Amino acid sequence: MLLCIDCGNTNTVFSVWDGRSFVCTLRTSTEHQRTADQYFVWFSTLLRHNGIEPDISEVIISSTVPRVVFNLRVFADRYFGTRPLVVGKPECKLPTAPRVDAGTQVGPDRLVNAAGAYERHGGELIVVDFGTATTFDVVAADGAYVGGVIAPGVNLSLEALHAAAAALPHVDITKPQAVIGTNTVACMQSGIFWGYVGLVREICTRIRAEYDRPMRVIGTGGLAPLFSTADVLFDSVEDDLTMHGLTVIHRYNKENP
Ligand SMILES: Nc1ncnc2c1ncn2[C@@H]1O[C@H](COP(=O)(O)OP(=O)(O)OP(=O)(O)O)[C@@H](O)[C@H]1O
Ligand SMILES: CC(C)(CO)[C@@H](O)C(=O)NCCC(=O)O
């Protein structure tokens, strides 16, 4: 089985692919101190808890945090006897090379999202991912990542508000009943929720105008379903887009050694 690892700045997700579907998905916070042995204890315990034998023969990693990759490589080697494919490294090929400024290191999660979305939908897409950052990835007709937008993530904006203003509490993100809040929490929730609805709508409108072609918009990440209840922001919402992209890139590398 193939183990797909998506390491974000906040969370790391492990998903086991049996060739047809994801049989198990596990989430842990991203910590660069975590050792290969710690990963294995956590991973094998939870797999067994889910009734799955940790029978992993291949590993693919996408990491936005460079320093966690070393221990994940040791984990793959020590416990599964395999050399992982690491997205963004020269030995990991992409189905279509990105077209960006020379020397730019595109976040591997964005390259993976582009590959996953293209495989499902074909070209001319905007992928919106609500992770630590809210990212927009533009996918051309041939599947290439050709640029995008990086905005602060929803949780990050809320945390910044709480951290910078003594009287502002920590609040959870929800869709507020009204735009005009009549208490502090409601005011903050409204600012974040409707502010991000506007941000997503405006950025997609401007990308479409600049690109000057019809484009479909795919939403992904933990908060995409919540934002899709507010407005017609997305043509489709997919919670497994990054994981799907990892299987696409893995297959491409197997078929094009
Ligand atoms: N209503 C909600 N309010 C706050 N957070 C939510 C809500 N619904 C989902 N989430 C959060 O979304 C997160 C999952 O998002 P996702 O995996 O896309 O990004 P992340 O893990 O936060 O960031 P990264 O991938 O950059 O590490 C989870 O941490 C979950 O707590
Ligand atoms: C923007 C994030 C943090 C989103 O996870 C990640 O994709 C990243 O670190 N990117 C590097 C810069 C870039 O994508 O252009």
Ligand SMILES: [K+]
């Ligand atoms: K993510």
